[in-house]
Amino acid sequence: MGHGGDVIDELVTDHREVEEFFGRIEALPSGAKDRKLYADQATIELVRHSVAEEAYLYPAVREHLANGDALADKETDDHSRAEQIMKDLEACDAADPEFDRLIAMLMTEIRSHIADEEQNLFPQLRAACPQNMLDDLGDKVRQAKKLAPTRPHPSAPDKPPANKLLAPGVGLIDRLRDALTGRGKKG
Template identity: 80%
Template sequence: MGHGGNVLDELMTDHREVEEFFGRIEACPKGEKDRKIYADQATMELVRHSVAEEAYLYPAVREHLAHGDELADKETEEHSEAEQIMKDLERHDADDPEFDRLIDALMSEIRAHIAEEEEILFPMLRSACSPETLNELGDKVRQAKKMAPTRPHPSAPDTPPANKIVAPGIGLVDRLRDTLTGRGKHD
């Protein structure tokens, strides 16, 4: 988290980190407890990433791209679907067959979302925005990720200004819970 550079480079680095967690999940035998640990780590990264995109990237999409409202609405809807899967996943241990179904659904959904962003949305933004704008957005996204929740909250607001107000408080509670429970930590 917090890699430096413009917003597109920052977010693509996040994508690689999530894919690394997915690879670790896939490398573990079904039922292995580490699958849950890696799923929690992927969820933590995905939630922070999504909150930052919703706070800063998608408003920039709305502002700088033709049909930006439609594009941003579609991306936000995909986030909502993934967030609900992550919320459902929280309730299952790695040895539960439902865990396997949900983690497979999440990985499929996220991989499709990443491909769409990197192949379509990001090149459009790179063409439409100045390097300065992309760098400023990168700084804002990095800051947002530091304060963002680490657990899925499907009913929380996902558009500004409400998400920018609510997310830091929820994030504080989530990070405290993570610290107390050891969530996302590998033994």
Template identity: 65%
Template sequence: MAHGGNIIDELTTDHREVEDLFGQIEASPSGQEERKHLIDEVTIELVRHSVAEEQYLYPAVREHVANGDAMADKELKDHSEVEKILKKLEGCSADDPQMDQLFLTLKESVTRHVQDEESNLFPQLRTACSAQTLDTLGEKIRTAKKMAPTRPHPSAPVTPPANKLLAPGAGLVDRARDFVTGRGKS
């Protein structure tokens, strides 16, 4: 899908891409290497997306939206849950009997999170921010995703400034590991 536009458009496009990957995973045979590759792809996308949200979306929600602190805290809790599931999936081989159940748990958690963001958080942010602010945040999100890690790091900081300082380094290491192993290359 084409990316661009304001933060809400950018993140909504990411949501649709992840939903598409979920459909591909469900259509692939259990225990097959193809399924593991697709789970690696969805992991890469979810981690990059989450890191970018943690760097720019949730600070903007805290700053601009009424009761933004509570909303951001809830979303960060959701991210923590997803990251732990992704870490467990990362350790699974294609034929691991645990993989299918972990995938279903991941899909349920991500789907619930996406519905909450799209029906609650995004409309409130759109109302609270100018179009220019939303566009600027969209650019920041796109830049952050390019530098973000591609593997789950459940112990990494999730709030600024620490996450903005450490994520690019972790991202560099992850991308080097991915290059050497061929992970994420279909």
């Protein structure tokens, strides 16, 4: 978290980190307990990333791209599907047969979303926005990730202003829960 650069560089770095967790999951045999640890770490990063995109990236997409509303709606729908999978995955341990099915679904959903953003959305945004705006959005996204929730909340609002108002409080509660349970930490 907090890599630096403009919004696109920041989000692409997040994508690589999540892919690294997915690779670690895939490298372990079914039922290995570290698969749950890596799934939790991926979920933490994905939720923070999604909240930041919904608060700052997608409003910019809506404002600056000719087909921005349709693009932002599609990306937000992708997030909703992934968030529900993460919520279902949260209830499974690595030995649960449902874990393998859900983690495979999540990886497929996220990889498709990443490819779409990196091949379609990001190049359009880079072409439409001045560099200083992309830099400013990068700073806002980094700040939002620091305060964002770390657990999936499928019923939470995903559009401003409600998402910007609620995310910091929910994020604080999630981080307290994580600290108390050790979630996302190798131990």
